[in-house]
Amino acid sequence: MTAPQHHHDTLRWGVLGATSYIATHLMPAIAATDGCALSAVASRPERAAAAAELGRRFGATVHRDYAAxxxxxxxxxxxxxxxxxxxVEWTLRALAAGKHVLVEKPMAMDEDGCARIEKAAEAASRTVMExxxxxFHPQQRRAADILASGEIGELRLVRASFAFRIESGSDNIRLDPALGGGATWDVGCYAVDAPLLFFGQAPERVRARFSSRPGLAVDTSAVATMDxxxxxxxxxxxxxxYGPRAAYELQGTHGTVMVRNAWAMDAEDGVxxxxxxxGVRxxxxxxxxxxxxxVDAFARAVRDGxxxxxxxxDSRRTARVGSALVASAAAGGAAVETSDDAPEPR
Structure with a gap:
């Protein structure tokens, strides 16, 4: 992809969904980003009133459903x-309709889903990002810069802990196995991504143990190791x-870098x-x-091709490791191979 992929000065966005999370975080981000406009929103029929309210708030067209x-x-x-x-389904449908796609993590719950998206994005000459x-928070870049400077020596160990409590009986989709719920494909995505980001590769193998809160049919806590x-x-x-917690540590041969609030919101300084x-600083x-x-980084990629x-x-790798954690936990914590040269999915 070398040529810029659309010809308007403004990237016109549509949002599939009308939850409070979207309304609080992503919609304001799109509306506030230079060269971007929040142009349309669509929801499930039972969320139509919320979608209409968001349409009014952001001056966006409200469509009757996602397909429209x-x-x-x-x-x-x-x-x-x-x-x-x-x-996967809606990313593929959006690509078939000629749209660029920013899709929430996990892009897919297996590597094959990511591979299908990659193929479709190439065929459509459109940008897709998980x-x-x-x-994108500058504290991650700072941690990477300190690591690259050699101050803490060679990276030997990444510790990552990502958690927030969801109450039982709260109708949260993350508690519903039919909707891909559970800790692994929610907060687990971040815990998996941090070591992959800083080591710059997939682990050779992983081991995981899951537990489930009584009365719930999804995994609710996990501890895993990656080699x-x-x-x-x-x-x-x-x-x-348990939670909230979003912290990671990079342990080098001569020191440690710690980021204790990887989800710092827009009013919080990173530390x-x-x-x-x-000593310590x-x-x-x-x-x-x-x-x-x-949003700005995605829009720039689209604009510059x-x-x-x-x-x-990166997304394929994260999906492969997530799937391996699920397989390991199902096998009582057995080691599952995950290296970048592991067999391609069929």
């Missing part, structure tokens, strides 16, 4: 935050039983702590809206 929004020739890009089981907003070879590892935990033999990273930075910063191969 995709058929709107005035829309260049769509954001898809539907339940996990709908991500939404990992935490990657990256050459003595390099990751230890991750994630949960919808990066560096611990070496010379805390660096403050000025507050930033990582949702807006994510360059690959999105969260690449489709």
């Amino acid at each position: 929004l995709l058929a709107d020739p005035g829309i260049d890009a769509v954001y898809i935050p539907l339940p996990n089981t709908g991500h 939404a990992f907003m935490y990657r 990256f070879g050459q003595g390099r590892s990751a230890v991750v935990d994630y949960s919808i039983d 990066v702590t560096v611990l070496t033999q010379d 805390e660096e403050t990273v000025p507050a930033a809206d990582h949702y807006r930075l994510q 360059v690959p999105a910063p969260m690449s489709l191969s």
Whole structure:
């Protein structure tokens, strides 16, 4: 993809869904980003009143359903935050309609779904990116810069812990197995992504143990280890039983970098702590809206015809590791191979 892929000055967005999460985080981010406009919204019939209210608030057209929004020739890009089981289908439908797509994580719950999306994106010459907003906060770049500087030596271990509690009986879609619920495909995506991001590769193998809160049919907590070879590892935990927690540590041969609030919201400064033999220092990273930075990065990729910063191969890797954690837990914590040269999905 080298040529810019649309010819308007403004990238006109449509949003599939009308939940409070979308209304609080993504819609304002789209509306506030230079060169982007929130042009349309669609919802399920039972959310029609919420969609109408959002349409009024953002000056967006309200479509009767998702398919009608995709058929709107005035829309260049769509954001898809539907339940996990709908991500592949609606991403493929959006690509078939000629739209660029920002799809909520997980892009797919197996590597094959990501491969199908990659093929369709190529055929349509459209940009697709999985939404990992935490990657766009400047504190992640700062942590990566400290690691690259050699100050903490060679990276040996990543510890990542991502969790927030969801109450039983709350009708939250994350508690519904039929909608791809559970901790692994929700907060687990972040816990998995952090070590892959900093090691820059898939682990060779993973082991996981899941637990489920009594009365729930989805995994609600997990502890997993990842073996990256050459003595390099990751230890991750994630949960919808406890929290909130969104922290990771990069352990090098000569020191540690800690980010204790990887989900810092737009009014919160980021804090990066560096611990070496010379002592401890805390660096403050000025507050930033990582949702807006994510939208801006995606829009830039579309405009310039360059690959999105969260690449489709990154997404395939995350899906492969997530699937392997599920397989390991089902096998009582047995090791499951996940390396980048593992067999291609059929």
